[in-house]
Amino acid sequence: MGTAWIENLKEMIGSERVSTSEGELFRHSKDESFHPPVQPETVVFPESTQMVKDIVDFVRERNLPITPYGAGSGLDGQAIPVSRGVSMNFDRMKKVISFTPEDLSVTVQPGITRLELNREINRQGLYFPIDPGADASIGGMAATNASGTTAVRYGSMRDQVLNLEVVLADGRIIRTGSAAKKSSSGYHLNGLFTGSEGTLGIITEITLKLHGIPEHTIAARCTFDTPKHCAAAAQAVLTSGIPVLRIELVDAPSIKQVNAYGDYHFPEQHSLFFEFAGTQTSAEEEASFVEELMADMGCGNWERASGSIERAEIWKARHELAYAFRHMKGKEVVGSDVCVPLSKLADMVDFARGQIEASGLLGSVFGHVGDGNFHTIIVYDPKIPEEKQASETINEQLILKAIEAGGTCTGEHGVGLGKIKYQEMEHGEALEVMKSFKELLDPGKLLNPGKIFI
Structure with missing residues (x-):
């Protein structure tokens, strides 16, 4: 087709909203995954739903592929435009459309990030709790059904979405839900489009549930002899009925790597991290109960804190884990995530750690074990093909075992x-x-092919 169509696109929506600069093409060729980059032919920056529709109509008439792009923080290549064409960036669609604190809901454009959203709503004593780690865009989080560290209490994006505005490939603009907290009317289109990764339509507005900011928060950390013991302890907490806000596992090699990365001195043992939130009385009672339960199960190094600075210090080993592995000079990493029934979690974590140890590679097992979801990071030398192959084989074996156990190949990466x-x-x-x-x-397979x- 050539590239004359790019000039036509500039005429339609304005040249300031279309870019073919080398920097922008490179930025939109990749995300945070290990998949090879592919540069789009152009990048567009729509500013309204109508403009998104106009662009979709334009590409459909010319049989051009279009790939939505949020913050670029995805971990499995969703934003990579593998068929080139148009990359659609939502940096200029960050508005809060409506905010009704009395309804515990907010409607936003897809480009706003979770931290930007929380800055807007925190002043009303409310927050949006889904936390995938990165400051991802809300549109991208909806498209991938993101979750994260708070999933044990709040679930995933599917559990928080009340309504979506979506531009379909044929140019129709639909809404998938309502402002009501629940509905038994019609098919569950919220669930269909949340997690569809931009393959069924382009999300242009999201209405979300909000939650009250807890009065009091306590963080805690303890250690066990094996990652399997950690997972079993996490399961014991969950079956006890304690509504923890966060419960995370980080294995000993990860703690060691974080210590080396940040010059810290955390106990280099397999660790569980907790967060309890609610009223001061309830949070204190829950933390004390879990402390007793963990002691009964043989934990060591129990530590807790309620001040914001002290809580951040306890969580530092978890929050800096990915950076500690990803910034090793001359090395590359391959990562994966799986999710299994809680009853299978301990064996799965033990299997993952065993596979990494047997390979001789440096690697990490960590994750949101409160909902059966955990991750691996495996480090390899890109100059040694056997190491890369070994890292990919480990993750494949982990995925196959997770599916066999009744789980899924991805709990949140997509x-x-x-x-x-x-x-x-x-x-x-x-x-x-x-x-x-x-x-x-x-039918034309133009949306994120x-x-x-x-």
Whole structure:
């Protein structure tokens, strides 16, 4: 087709909203994943739903692919424009459309990030609790069904979305829900589009549930002899009925790496991290109960704190973990995440740690064990093909075992590019139903092509 269409696009929406600069093409060629970058032919910066619709109509008429781009913090290639075409960046769609504290809800454009959103709503004593770690865009979080450290209490994005405005491939603009907290009317379109990774439509507005900021928060940390023991202890906390806000596992090699990275002196043992939140009385009681429970299970190094600075210090080993591995000079990392039933978690964590140890590679096992979701990071030398192959084999074995255990190949990263080959194994005949939705809503396969399934 050539590139004359880019000039036509500039004429339609304004040249200041279309970029072919080398820097922008490079920025939109990749995300935080290990998948190889692919540069789009151009990047567009819409400023309204109507402009998104106009761009979608434009690319459809010319049979051009279009890939939504949020903050670029994804971990499985969802934002990589593998078929080139147009990358759609939402940096200029960051408005809070409406905020009704009395309804505990807010409607935002997709480009606003979770930290920007919380700065807007915290002054009313409310917050949006989903925390994937990175300051991801709300649109990207909805598209991938993100969750994170607070999932044990609040679930994932699907549990927080009340309504979406979506531009379909044929140019229709639809709404998938309402402002009500629940509904039994019609099919659950919120659930269909949340997690669809931009393959069924482009999200232009999101209405979210909000929650009250807890009065009091306590952080705690303890250690165990094995990661399997950590996972079993986490399961014991959950079955006791304690409504923890966060519960995270970090294995001993990860703590050691964080210590080296930040010159810290945390106990280099397999660790559990907790956060309790609510009224001061309830948080104190829950922390004390868990302390007793962990002591009964043989924990060591119990430490707790309620001040913000002290809490941050306790959590530092968890928050800096990824950076400690990703910034090793001359090394690259491959990561994965799986989610399994809680009853299978301890064995899965033990299996993951054993596979890494057997490979001889440096690696980490960590994650949100309160909901059965955990991650691996494996470090390899890109100059040694055998190391890269070994790291990929470990993650594949982990995924296969998770599916066999009744779990899923991804708890929160999404399918993107890296988990396509496991979809049939996990979903069976249901995969064909998913493909039929794609065919119905995007028969030209223009919306984020090459993702989830081929």
